[in-house]
Amino acid sequence: MQRVTTTLDTAKLANRIDDAVDDGDLTTVSSLIAPLASHEVADVLERLSRKDRAVVFRLLAKDEALTVFESLDAPLQGELIHDLQDEQVTGLFAELDPDDRVTLLDELPATVAARLLHGLPEGERAATAALLGYPQGSVGREMTPEFVSVHPGDTAEQALAAVQAHIDDVETIYGIPVVGPGRVLVGIVGLRGLLRSAPDTPVSEIMNIAGTARARESAEEAARRCAEQRLLVMPIVDDEHRLVGILTVDDALRILEEAESEDAARQGGVEPLNRPYLSTPVRTLVRSRVVWLLVLAIGATLTVKVLSVFEDSLQEMVVLSLFVPLIIGTGGNTGNQAATTVTRALALGDITTSDVFRVLGREVRVGATLGLVLGTLGAVIAGALFGVDVGLVIGATLFGVCTMSATVGGLMPIVAKSIGVDPAVFSNPFISTFVDATGLILYFLIAKAILGI
Amino acid sequence: MQRVTTTLDTAKLANRIDDAVDDGDLTTVSSLIAPLASHEVADVLERLSRKDRAVVFRLLAKDEALTVFESLDAPLQGELIHDLQDEQVTGLFAELDPDDRVTLLDELPATVAARLLHGLPEGERAATAALLGYPQGSVGREMTPEFVSVHPGDTAEQALAAVQAHIDDVETIYGIPVVGPGRVLVGIVGLRGLLRSAPDTPVSEIMNIAGTARARESAEEAARRCAEQRLLVMPIVDDEHRLVGILTVDDALRILEEAESEDAARQGGVEPLNRPYLSTPVRTLVRSRVVWLLVLAIGATLTVKVLSVFEDSLQEMVVLSLFVPLIIGTGGNTGNQAATTVTRALALGDITTSDVFRVLGREVRVGATLGLVLGTLGAVIAGALFGVDVGLVIGATLFGVCTMSATVGGLMPIVAKSIGVDPAVFSNPFISTFVDATGLILYFLIAKAILGI
Numbered sequence: 001m002q003r004v005t006t007t008l009d010t011a012k013l014a015n016r017i018d019d020a021v022d023d024g025d026l027t028t029v030s031s032l033i034a035p036l037a038s039h040e041v042a043d044v045l046e047r048l049s050r051k052d053r054a055v056v057f058r059l060l061a062k063d064e065a066l067t068v069f070e071s072l073d074a075p076l077q078g079e080l081i082h083d084l085q086d087e088q089v090t091g092l093f094a095e096l097d098p099d100d101r102v103t104l105l106d107e108l109p110a111t112v113a114a115r116l117l118h119g120l121p122e123g124e125r126a127a128t129a130a131l132l133g134y135p136q137g138s139v140g141r142e143m144t145p146e147f148v149s150v151h152p153g154d155t156a157e158q159a160l161a162a163v164q165a166h167i168d169d170v171e172t173i174y175g176i177p178v179v180g181p182g183r184v185l186v187g188i189v190g191l192r193g194l195l196r197s198a199p200d201t202p203v204s205e206i207m208n209i210a211g212t213a214r215a216r217e218s219a220e221e222a223a224r225r226c227a228e229q230r231l232l233v234m235p236i237v238d239d240e241h242r243l244v245g246i247l248t249v250d251d252a253l254r255i256l257e258e259a260e261s262e263d264a265a266r267q268g269g270v271e272p273l274n275r276p277y278l279s280t281p282v283r284t285l286v287r288s289r290v291v292w293l294l295v296l297a298i299g300a301t302l303t304v305k306v307l308s309v310f311e312d313s314l315q316e317m318v319v320l321s322l323f324v325p326l327i328i329g330t331g332g333n334t335g336n337q338a339a340t341t342v343t344r345a346l347a348l349g350d351i352t353t354s355d356v357f358r359v360l361g362r363e364v365r366v367g368a369t370l371g372l373v374l375g376t377l378g379a380v381i382a383g384a385l386f387g388v389d390v391g392l393v394i395g396a397t398l399f400g401v402c403t404m405s406a407t408v409g410g411l412m413p414i415v416a417k418s419i420g421v422d423p424a425v426f427s428n429p430f431i432s433t434f435v436d437a438t439g440l441i442l443y444f445l446i447a448k449a450i451l452g453i
Numbered sequence: 454m455q456r457v458t459t460t461l462d463t464a465k466l467a468n469r470i471d472d473a474v475d476d477g478d479l480t481t482v483s484s485l486i487a488p489l490a491s492h493e494v495a496d497v498l499e500r501l502s503r504k505d506r507a508v509v510f511r512l513l514a515k516d517e518a519l520t521v522f523e524s525l526d527a528p529l530q531g532e533l534i535h536d537l538q539d540e541q542v543t544g545l546f547a548e549l550d551p552d553d554r555v556t557l558l559d560e561l562p563a564t565v566a567a568r569l570l571h572g573l574p575e576g577e578r579a580a581t582a583a584l585l586g587y588p589q590g591s592v593g594r595e596m597t598p599e600f601v602s603v604h605p606g607d608t609a610e611q612a613l614a615a616v617q618a619h620i621d622d623v624e625t626i627y628g629i630p631v632v633g634p635g636r637v638l639v640g641i642v643g644l645r646g647l648l649r650s651a652p653d654t655p656v657s658e659i660m661n662i663a664g665t666a667r668a669r670e671s672a673e674e675a676a677r678r679c680a681e682q683r684l685l686v687m688p689i690v691d692d693e694h695r696l697v698g699i700l701t702v703d704d705a706l707r708i709l710e711e712a713e714s715e716d717a718a719r720q721g722g723v724e725p726l727n728r729p730y731l732s733t734p735v736r737t738l739v740r741s742r743v744v745w746l747l748v749l750a751i752g753a754t755l756t757v758k759v760l761s762v763f764e765d766s767l768q769e770m771v772v773l774s775l776f777v778p779l780i781i782g783t784g785g786n787t788g789n790q791a792a793t794t795v796t797r798a799l800a801l802g803d804i805t806t807s808d809v810f811r812v813l814g815r816e817v818r819v820g821a822t823l824g825l826v827l828g829t830l831g832a833v834i835a836g837a838l839f840g841v842d843v844g845l846v847i848g849a850t851l852f853g854v855c856t857m858s859a860t861v862g863g864l865m866p867i868v869a870k871s872i873g874v875d876p877a878v879f880s881n882p883f884i885s886t887f888v889d890a891t892g893l894i895l896y897f898l899i900a901k902a903i904l905g906i
Contacts, residue, residue, distance in 0.1 A: 011807045037662060039682050046803065070586065174627050174644070174685075191644065196620045209490065211759045227710065228701040229492050232627075232685070249702055250683040257680065260713050261797055267720060268793025268881060269786055278799035278811060289790045290826060296786050297827055303778035309701070314774055318767050320505075321774040325756035325781050325889050332785075333722055333882045340721025344714055345730035354464045357728050358731060366738045373743060374750055381754075405605045405799060427882060429786045434902045436778050 005397045010040065014047035021052045030059050038064055042071035046276040052176065053279075054083035067097045075275045078107035081116075090119045097171065098127040099144045106136065131245075139222035140215030142255055143236040143245030146170050149177045152186055152204035156197040163191065172248050175233025178207045185210060185235050210235050215244050223255035224349060263347060266424030267340065269296065292429070299433035303328070306437050310444040313453050319386055320447055323394055324440070325393060326378075331401040331439040332432035334370060338363050338409030339431050343423045346413055353418040359410050367406025368399070375399035393447045398448070401439045408435055463493065467500035474505045483512050485859045491517060495524035499729040506732075507536035515621070519548045528728045531560035534569075543572045550581040550595045550624065552704065560591065584698075592675035593668030595708060596689045596698030599623050603656055605639055611653035616644065625701050628686025631660045636695045638663060638688050663688050668697050675700060676708035677802060716800060719877030720793065722749065745882070752886035756781070759890050763897040766906050773900055776847055777893070779831075784854040784892040785885035787823060791816050791862030792884050796876045799866055806871040812863050820859025828852035846900045849875055853899070854892045861888055 013032065018215075020028040033041055033056065041060065045053050045068065056079060060068060069077060069092055081089050081104070093101065093116050105113045106127075117125060127145045136141025148166040150159040163173050176194075178187040187207035197206050211229045213222035215236050226234040226247055234252070236245040258274070265272040271288040273280050307314065314321050319322040342359060345351045351359060383391020409431050413423035447453065466485065473481040486494055486509065493514065498506050498521065505674075510533060513521060522530060522545055534542050534557070546554065558566045558581075570578060580598045587593025591760050600621040603612040616626045629647075631640040640660035650659050666675035668689050679687040679700055687705070689698040711727070718725040724741040726733050743866045760767065767774050797810060798804045804812060828851040836844020864885050866876035900906065 009807070011705045011805055037664075039664075081727060084761065090690070137585075140789070163650060167645060173648075192620060195617065195626075203865045211490075211492075227706045232702070249685070249706075253680045253683070253702075253706070256709075257801070261801070264717065264720070264793060268789045269716070270790045270793055273794070276801075277794060278804060278808065282815055282818050282822070285794070285815065286822045288794075289787075289819070290823055293783070293786055293823055293827065294830075297779070297783055297830075300779040300782045303782070304775050307775040307778070311771060311775070315771050318764060318771070318774075321767055321771075321777070322549075322757050322760040322764070324774070324777050325760070325893065326750070326753040328778050329756070329781075329886060329889060330746070332885070333746055334723045334742075336882060337723045337746070340717060340723055340743075341730060341738070344717045348551070348710070348714070348729075349496075352464055355731065355827055362735055362738065365735050366742070369735070369739045370743055370746055371839040374746065377747075377750075386831040429789060432785070433782060436782060 010043045010047065014044045014215055017044060017056060018048060018052060021048075021055050026055075026059060029056060033059065034433045038067040039071050041068045045072065046279050047074065048279070050079055050083070050279075054080060054136060058084070058088070062091070065137060070096065070100060073275045074103050074107045076279060077104050081108060081112065089116070090402075094120055094124060097144055098124065098146065099142055101128050102131045102141050105132070134215055135267050137219055139213050139219040139236055140245070140335050142219045142223075142251055143215065144171045144251070145245045145406035147177065148173065149179045149183075149243060150189065150203055152178050152180060152202065152207065153197060154202065154203045154204065156194045156201045157199035159189065159203050162196050163194070171178060172233055172246070175231070175246070177210065177233075177235040177243050177246065178203055179243050182240075185212060185237050185241055185243045188233065190232075212237050212240065212241075213247065219255050220259040222256050223252035223259070223345075226252040227256060228349070259347075262422075263343070263424040266422060267343065267428055269293070296429050296433050299430075300436065302433075302437040303440055306440045310440075313444055313447060317447075317451065319390060320393075320444075323382070323397075323441075327394075327397055327401060327443055328432075328436040328439050330374060330398060331405040331435040332428075334367060334402045335405035335409030335431040335435045336428040338367070338406040339413055339428055342410045343413040346417055346423050351414075353414055356411070356414050356418075359414060360407065363406045363410030366405065366423045367403040370406065371399035371402030374402055389451055393443075396446050396450070397439075397443045400442050401435070404438060404442070405431075405435045408438075463496045463500065467497045470497060470509060471505060474501075474508050479508075479512060479677040484511060486512065488725040492524055494521045497527065499529065499732050501732070501858050503532055503732075504538070507533060511537070511541070515544070519545060521551060521837035523549065526728045527556050527560045529732060534561060534565065542569070547573055547577060550597055551577065551584055551599065552595055554581050555584045555594050558585070566693060581904070586801050587668055590672055591669050592617060592666050592672040592689055592700060593698070595666065595672045595676075596700050597624045597703055597704070598698045600630065600686075600699045601626065602632050602636075602696060603642065605631050605655065605657035605660065607656045608652060609647045609654045609656065609659065610649040612642065612656050613647050616647070625686055625699070628684070628699070630663065630686075630688040630696050630699060631656055632696050635693075637693055638665060638690050638696045641688060643685075643688065665690050665694075666700065667692065671711040676705035676712070677800075679705040681802070697857055701856060712800075714878040715875075719875060720796065720881055722746070749882050749886050752883075753889065755886075755890040756893055759893045759897075763893075766897055766900060769906050770900075770904065772843060773846075773897075776835070776850075777896075780847075780850055780854060781885075781889040781892050783827060783851060784858040784888040785881075787820060787855045788858035788862030788888045789881040791820070791859040792866055792881055793864045796866040799870055799876050804823065804867075806867055809864070809867050809871075812867060813860065815855065816859045816863030820856040823859065824852035824855030827855055842904055846896075846903050849899050849903070850892075850896045853895050854888070857895070858884075858888045861891075 017029055017032050024221025131141055148163055148170050150162055174191045176189050178189055180186045188210035189203055189207040193206045211231050212235050215238055232249045234247040235243055238244050262272040269292040375395040378398045379391045382394040418421045470482055470485050534590050576710040584594055601616055601623045603615055627644045629642050631642055633639045641663035642656055642660040646659045664684050668691055685702045687700040688696055691697050715725040722745040831851045832844045832848025835847040871877045
């Protein structure tokens with residue numbers, strides 16, 4: 001009973017299971033997975049090849065199989081659905097919560113999805129279809145329609161009885177939405193509030209104002225608010241403020257984790273994997289990177305163009321070419337820094353698109369200050385090595401490049417957001433490529449002015 | 454009651470409050486903040502200047518003030534503590550939960566911290582001092598020592614009575630740790646489990662194996678596990694598996710949000726702000742960036758050095774210098790992509806440092822594939838514009854640079870983690886700078902070999 005989860009070496013265990021499967025020794029496999037908790041089994045499965053994963057999964061007991069299946073990322077769930085026998089699949093699918101089912105359906109080919117939906121019991125099918133009616137990426141898709149609600153006129157005792165009656169078929173009982181006539185949401189009451197009140201207290205006296213989200217709202221924004229306001233349960237309403245579902249904190253956690261992964265990926269110029277690294281085939285890794293890399297490389301041909309315009313100056317003073325990587329590198333770094341800070345502030349809701357001028361004002365000042373520090377340093381060092389003129393050129397360029405890059409880097413994410421694009425898409429590599437070309441133009445214009453070439 | 458939180462324009466409201474404070478019109482300020490929920494007041498405060506923030510905070514009712522204070526980031530809390538009157542501060546401080554108090558104490562100068570600690574009632578001081586005994590960054594610092602626990606031999610009814618008895622002075626009642634003799638943790642039972650069982654069922658029959666963390670373990674890792682296993686409550690134990698506290702899901706959420714912000718910042722070469730963007734002074738923004746920028750700029754002087762070694766080749770064939778930004782840009786991008794993917798996989802626990810060779814194998818293959826695509830394309834285009842020889846040089850260089858950068862970018866985060874450094878510190882700009890210099894060496898060696906210069 002005192003097993004501590006941290007000490008398990010999943011990598012080693014996955015290797016042993018892998019070997020056993022290859023030897024066809026399923027008894028050993030069973031004995032290796034038997035002592036594991038469900039989330040540990042899921043960790044091991046994520047490390048196996050697709051074929052081995054299906055084999056090991058079949059060895060799990062029915063209840064355990066469901067819990068493990070629920071912990072897997074949707075793309076892996078989709079593969080398993082393909083690889084398992086029909087009968088096993090129908091069973092698994094029917095046991096899932098409607099919101100998890102919707103996420104999985106989005107992964108599957110339409111024909112498979114339709115067949116699975118068709119096989120569901122009536123009530124489950126209705127709940128799932130209702131969720132499917134909301135646009136992809138909306139919190140309506142992620143919420144659960146299985147909840148218990150109470151009325152403001154109920155007493156604490158009646159409310160507790162209602163909770164007890166549904167205790168086995170709802171996702172959570174710790175936050176209970178309160179609805180008035182026409183199912184309009186009027187508040188939320190915590191189970192704790194009910195338990196600590198006198199039995200005849202009306203719910204209307206215990207309930208709180210609910211932090212809510214509209215069903216069509218972005219799932220990420222709703223989840224972020226749920227997390228920020230530390231809610232265990234966030235009621236989801238339609239446009240008439242009628243209660244249609246709830247978002248639980250664990251769903252919010254899953255949504256935020258996916259959103260963070262997506263932002264991290266985009267910031268690095270990669271398409272999000274949505275699945276664990278080790279179970280992602282190499283060709284999928286390549287696909288997640290090659291498009292952005294090509295876009296950026298095509299962008300970078302701009303720098304070739306810019307440099308060829310100034311080829312004569314380069315011919316005349318080869319020393320100028322020595323500083324090209326330093327200058328574009330510094331520009332890229334300054335731009336990235338600003339973009340990273342602003343993207344994160346947008347994600348956390350610390351700033352909105354209407355703050356564009358405040359951000360502009362701040363980033364110009366930050367960029368100019370950084371430019372002053374780096375420019376002075378650059379001027380002194382380059383001046384000492386290559387003469388005062390070259391020092392002046394480098395110093396002035398670094399100052400200009402830092403100011404421009406911080407400004408562009410700070411504004412880009414806001415521009416992206418205000419035209420409805422994920423701010424992280426105008427990502428760091430994208431900004432680097434843009435400021436590379438403009439930085440070079442600045443460099444050669446300053447060089448021509450100061451050196452008279 | 455039906456106020457929907459999403460429609461509030463905090464930016465506009467903050468401006469109006471700002472104006473009212475400047476006019477000394479505190480009645481208007483009061484009427485503007487009166488209808489706001491606590492988290493909205495916090496959002497507004499984050500946008501005000503330090504002086505205005507203290508003014509507005511003083512206008513809040515005592516209860517509200519506490520809730521608002523709790524939602525602020527620790528550095529802002531620290532400033533408020535400085536700006537408020539002593540008496541107000543002591544009151545606020547005593548009302549905080551011990552774990553929040555510890556976070557705040559870390560922000561304050563030692564003398565202020567000591568004075569505040571001294572002013573606490575006996576029991577509160579003991580709880581806070583116990584948390585302070587754990588190393589910074591450990592989950593022991595973040596856990597709450599205020600919880601209710603039950604024994605395996607208790608009946609469900611007895612357990613519920615214990616919960617009822619402590620319902621007002623513990624942080625959560627939804628997950629209840631079960632302890633045996635000597636306070637050794639033996640499991641956890643959900644309030645839901647207690648409510649649905651017959652009153653005479655022993656707790657030992659309802660309880661589950663608990664996902665736990667050791668108090669000295671990193672707070673981020675514990676929070677990540679809490680989130681991954683979808684736990685509302687994670688018991689924290691000492692080395693003898695004795696229960697010392699609990700981590701609630703909302704604490705886990707806060708820890709993860711800070712960790713994500715830190716990772717995002719590091720990946721962009723910025724020190725984490727730990728406070729909202731708009732309430733961060735420009736000089737703090739500069740400070741968060743200038744050190745990394747200088748480190749990177751000094752790293753970039755390596756490229757100046759490399760280029761000056763090959764100055765003769767450059768002099769002979771200026772065309773080579775045209776491709777310098779393209780080549781180092783592509784290397785940087787490929788390295789960033791690999792580093793981003795691997796850093797995220799490490800953060801999520803999808804891979805561990807023992808997977809180093811599997812990552813190596815994958816990234817070499819991914820890099821080579823990307824290099825093949827870009828190299829071919831580069832060779833064709835450069836060949837068409839500048840002749841076959843130059844085309845060959847560019848193609849071969851792009852292939853080599855992509856393979857090397859993906860490998861280095863993929864390995865760096867693992868190396869960092871295995872020597873105990875945050876993987877995000879070996880951040881994208883850092884990798885760019887490193888592969889810039891090596892990429893240039895490769896470029897000129899290939900050029901010399903093929904062009905015979």
